[in-house]
Amino acid sequence: MCAGGWIEGEPADYRPELGLDTRQLFTFIGASQPDEWEELVTYYGGDRNEAQRGFAKRLDKAIADDGLLDVLRKGVRDHGVRIRLAYFRPSFVESDAILDDYRSNRLTVVRELAYATKQADRGNRLDLTLFLNGIPVATAELKNPLTGSGVEHAKAQYRSDRDPTELIFARRVLANFAVDPDLVFVSTALRGAKTHFLPFNTGSAYPKSVDLPALSPVARGQAVDRARRPARRRPQLPGDGLRRLRQVDTIAWLAQPRRTAARHRRQLRTDRRARRQDRREVRRQVRAARPGAVPGNGKLARSSQSPCAPSHPGRLPAAQLHGNPGQPTATVGRRPLGWPDAPGFGDAP
Structure with a gap:
């Protein structure tokens, strides 16, 4: 990787509480x-140390x-x-000077990174961590058969x-990569035992549905190009790995729901609640429109002067409840409320 333009970083420069390699970050910004x-x-009173601390906190909030x-x-x-935290390669290059900002990106690789912020994880180290201008963008666990x-x-x-x-x-x-000499898998989000990995091999001759780990070592060697075999092309400029981040972000959305999908689910739930409230309001207005309803609450009023008081509380005689049967009235669902023979309505026997 160092031959391809990467810089070997120092684990001591990483600040676990900030999640940043502050040395590489501010070297990139200053240059x-x-x-x-x-x-x-100047907004921090001319104190560079205070400016670095304040900007690191602002950066953490922006990422969150x-x-x-x-x-x-x-x-x-x-x-x-x-x-700016990174410069992407322009799609159209008129002159070599246009790539100056792009070449200023600092890609660093750190071995055996102590990343833990919790006491329970003290001593845990990552085999490889890839940084872009001091910001960790990928980790890798390397295994040897x-x-x-x-x-x-x-x-x-x-x-x-x-x-x-x-x-x-x-x-x-x-991205988090699981790597051995033959296979590479990637996960875009760790979720404990539910963490899902996708194939990330180069030169695979099999579809992704094939269970490559179940193949024999010979078949595995034929199925994929070796993950650590150098590419047979000219060395890439520092920063070309940024294009891979777009692919990783696409895989992340396809592999499991992320912020966009979660926002859509929340919107669907909100729409369902709004529709339920609309239906309740329609039913309330229908009840309020019934003959004999008390204004304001939609409940039916009992008349103490009725010659045929119902035996069941809350029921009225059909003549008093429905008024003139010859006139159409409102309905709730599929039950008519304006006819004397409607089920559930009528005089007590």
């Missing part, structure tokens, strides 16, 4: 947006509200100053040993 950063520092991918695409506004472990062991490690409520998993990384 790519010096004027914007100096303007932001809008999601990591949205923040990478649009940046963050702090005190009215817009700070020579030691008796494979991709299924990596999946089990994510499901049982990785707390999905940790900051790095809950609000930072977009």
Whole structure:
């Protein structure tokens, strides 16, 4: 990876409580947006340390509200100053100078990252963590069959040993990879034992429905290109991995419901409640329109002067309840309320 433009980062630079590699983050901002950063520092009284702490908190809130991918695409506004967190490759390049911002992205890979913020997870480390400008975007657990472990062991490690409520998993990384020399699987959200993994192999000759782990080692070697085999093409520029984030985001939506799908479900529930309220209001108005109803509550009034008082409380004689049978009246559902022979209505025997 380092030969392809990645930088090997230091685990000590990662701040678990912030979920950021602050050294790489502010190195990128200072190199790519010096004027914007100096303007932001003035809002913090000229104190650069205070500006870094304040911006880190603002960045954490923006990611929690809008999601990591949205923040990478649009940046963050702090005190009215817009700070970009990543530069994507332009689709149309007129000159080499247009790629200067794109080349300023800092892609770092950190081995054995101590990520835990909870005491119960102290000592847990991730084999590989990929950072984009100091923000963790992907993790990977690497397994070697020579030691008796494979991709299924990596999946089990994510499901049982990785707390999905940790900051790095809950609000930072977009993808978690389970890797061995032959197979790669990805999960876009950890959910304990319910964590779902999708195939992420390169050069697979089988459909995704084929159970590749159940194949023999020879068949597995023929089914996929080896995950760690170098690509036979020119080295990619630093930052080309950003295009893969769009694919990971698409897989995330297809694999399990995310914010958009959840918002649609909430809207459907709201619409159903509104329709129920409308039906209740229609029924209330129908009851209020009945002959003999008390204004304001829609209940039928009992007449003490009726010569034929009903034996059952709440019932009125058909003549008093329905008035003139020759005139049509309102209905509720399929039951007519204006005819003397309507079921459930009539004089007491």
